[in-house]
Amino acid sequence: MSEFRIASLGQPQYKSPLKLSTVKGDNIFDFIYDSDRLVFDLSIDQYHHCLKTGKEPSCLEKAGPRQNIFFDSKHTTAAIVTCGGLCPGINNVIRGVVMGLHYFYGVKKILGVPYGYEGLNPDKGHGFVELTPDKVKDIHQFGGTFLGSSRGGQDVSVMVDTLEANQIDMLFAIGGDGTLKGVDAIGEEIQKRNAKISVVGIPKTIDNDIDLIDESFGFETAFDVASPILRDAHNEATGAFNGVSIVKLMGRDSGFIAASAALAMPVVNFVLVPEMDFDLEGEKGFLKALEQRLKQKRHAVIVVAEGAGQHLFQKKSGVKDASGNVKHQDIGIFLKERIAEHFKDASITIKYIDPSYIIRSAPANSSDSVYCSRLAYHAVHGAMAGKTRFVSSKVNNKFVYVPIAEVTKKRKKIDMEGEFWFSVLQSTGQPFSWR
Known part of the structure; x- marks a missing residue:
């Protein structure tokens, strides 16, 4: 289907330096062809629909090395930029891209763009950092970003001017929704100029809210790091009569971290996420449910x-951050104050914990490290083949290329009628709603 078609800079004209196979059964990995496509919707309903209508199902292009590549490796310059908030695994991706370009394809000139898209604006004076295997070989052991980051966009024309002035052939942008929209706009401007520069997105958002893809890197580490914090919060709650621990986790528009952490450490009694509406007051409200919990168990853990x-806030926040996201009001402090007020005539101890910046700056765990390397390698293969304006990602547990425009149409959210959220309710014992 056309909606998943990956844009290309032109006909690949160089033979890949990778010594791979085109023969099945020889125990050597085979080159991937553009005709190797994977069905997007695997449901039986979609299968019967395609049989009935005769329409071809929507398919995604399989990620991986191509036999013919677009760029001459010896004369290729690549650049890497990291934007937005910190997230576990950024350094793993940087390292993977550098190692892949250098050792797989022999690309010797790789530039790091400091401090996000600011680094593509010469007026900011950041310059470039030359990246070599020796420079990045150990950065995966640390959290944060080796290149630095920033929020907010820069003038697209200026950024493309910078790419052209420095003869950069491909730009790898590591970031979330705003970053991906930004690099797609860069790709659009490049196309208008008929320039031959590939732009590639590697989806990074700790909230796991990139649409269509299975998971964004760093998310698994986030709830992994959060799990022992929830354990300790439980210890605090049980250590006092009517002890209540409130843990605020990241999740601006989607509650995947909070929900997953609660499943991973099943000592949580209540999970509140952006996807749900709930009342505080009333017989069916949250505070009444908390009352009942304390009567029964004399402690509670809220995530x-x-x-x-x-x-719940009377005055809505109209303030936006540099990335254009609405700055939410602090629900954690709000809950702490409302619970304290509600139980003011009772003996209650409230502990409030916000570990957000500790979690997002942690190094990637083993599972995320594997994922980051594989995303990076597939991004490199796609760029070298001349593909552009795509993300390297995993869908239906297969690595594929998806057009950036498709994954940025909307944010991924928890399906409140889905099995995942039902699992959270089963773990916590909380009702379907407090309304």
Whole structure:
């Protein structure tokens, strides 16, 4: 289907330096062809629909090395930029891209763009950092970003001017929704100029809210790091009569971290996420449920995503950050104050914990490290083949290329009628709603 068609800079004209196979059964990995495509919707309903209508199902292009590549490796310059908030695994991706370009394809000139898209604006004076295997060989052991980051866009024309002035052939942008929209705009401007520069997105968002893809890197580490924090919060809650621990986790528009952390450490009694509406007051409200919990067990652990409960604030926040995201009001502090007020005549101890910046700056765990390397390698293969304006990602547990425009149409959210959220409810014992 056309909606998943990957744009190309032109006909690949160079033979790949990778010594791979075109023969099945010889125990050597085979080159991937553009005709190797994977069905997007695997449901039986979609299967019967295609049989009935005779329409071809929507398919995604399989990621991997191509036999013919677009760029001459010896004369190729690549650049890497990291944007937005910190997230576990950024350095792993940087390292993977550098190692892949250098050792797989022999690309010797790789530039790091400091401090996000600011680094592509000469007026900011950041310059470039030359990246070599020796420079990046150990950065995967640390959290944060080796290149630095920033929020907010720069003038697209200026950024493309910078790419052209420095004869950069491909730009790898590591970031979330705003970063991906930004690099797609760069790709659009490049296309208008008929320039031959590939732009590639590697989806990074700790909230796991990139649409269509299975998972964004760093997300698994996030709830992995959060799990022992929830364990300790439980210890705090049980250490006092009517002890209540409130843990606020990241999740501006989607509550995947809060929900997954609660499943991973099943000592949580209440999970509040942005996808749900709930009342505080009333017989069916959250505070009444908390009352009942304390009567029964004399302690409670509450996990709340940062974007949850914004409907409870009388004055809506109209302030936006540099990335254009609405700055949410602090639901964690709000809950702490409302719970304290509600139980003011009772003996209650409240502990409030916000580990957000500790979690997002942690190094990637083993699982995320594997994922980051594989995303990076597939991004390199796609760029070298001359593909552009795509993300390297995993869909239906297969590595594929997806057009950036498709994954940025909307944010991925928890399906409140889905099995995942039902699992959270089964783990916590909380009702389907507090309305």
